[in-house]
Amino acid sequence: MRNDARALLEKLSRQDFRYKQFEDPYTDMELWPVFEALLKDERISGKGERREEAPRAPEPRRPAAQARRAPQSAKPAGSFLGQYSAPQPSPANEPGRAQTEAVDLRRFLGKLGQAKS
């Protein structure tokens, strides 16, 4: 049991609670369409470039603060991604980029599926 839960139960001096920890097993991750839509939206992820390689503009005030880690390379997509076909063109994306985005989306979701909680 987590410490904060134990502290709370003690504070309330209640015994009639059932404790359940909501860990996220990897299989629990669902591919909500809103995630997919936002992932493909260039106002979120930027134009054209792959998310992992997006260059950053020079920082005006605090260059040191931007020492960012190199992102880990994406792992292959998990099996649950089989349900994804090529994405539909959306208003924010030209249809011509659909193919690259499909790859990026799969890479992204693959990472999501394999991310440690």
Place this chain on the structure above:
Amino acid sequence: MTVISVHSPKGGSGTTLIAARLAMSFAGRGRPVTLIDYTRQDTLKLHFGMVPSQTIQPWQGAEADAPVIGGVRLVKGYGSRMAAEQLVQDFSGGDTSQLFIFDISSSNLELRHEISRFADFNLCVLEPSPADLTSLTLLDEGQSIRELQNFGVVLNRVDEQYKLSRHCRRFLAELLGEQYFGIVRRDEAVNEALAQFEVLEKFAPQSVVLRDVTALTNMIEAHLKGEPGVSTEGADTATRRAV
């Protein structure tokens, strides 16, 4: 002198709570903090134990009030004739250890933009909901979210018993990488404290909100010092690291 802006493209996601808690958290670490309220609601003061009838007049230079509560100086920016940057100059008085935190209305994207030009860090508060995530698309007209500098997102009112809450958290962590600044969990004690006109530390010292904001403060401090991000897992990892 350090400037932090707190804003959300979506109203009601907890900007005011986070701004108030961050101010108290930094003040608790010995930093002189000025918290500038740029919202119309006038509810920021409640987080400091003030009552509805107590008002703070908009700052117009001399002769306005700016009470100091728990080490935080409260300034009303909304309704002030002065520009935000000038307000900072007025109060800093050349003291470089001063920290300024802005609570900005969700609809005031213009002010968000103006302050982001001189802010050292811009915190965006979202709730784990489709509407909040979608509102990110309209945050900045010029740049995509991933290109924004000195920008971070904290997910507020997370409740892990709900699937979508858990999934939004994982999604944002992965999507944003080092722009992800973790979570602040939902705790009804926040509202109960306000109803009692008490500060949260006194009303509910065990509140998860206090723990989560401590972790958030650690992450922001690390960012301000120019340290590389700790992890895409955000505040949770920062907590572990701080132990």
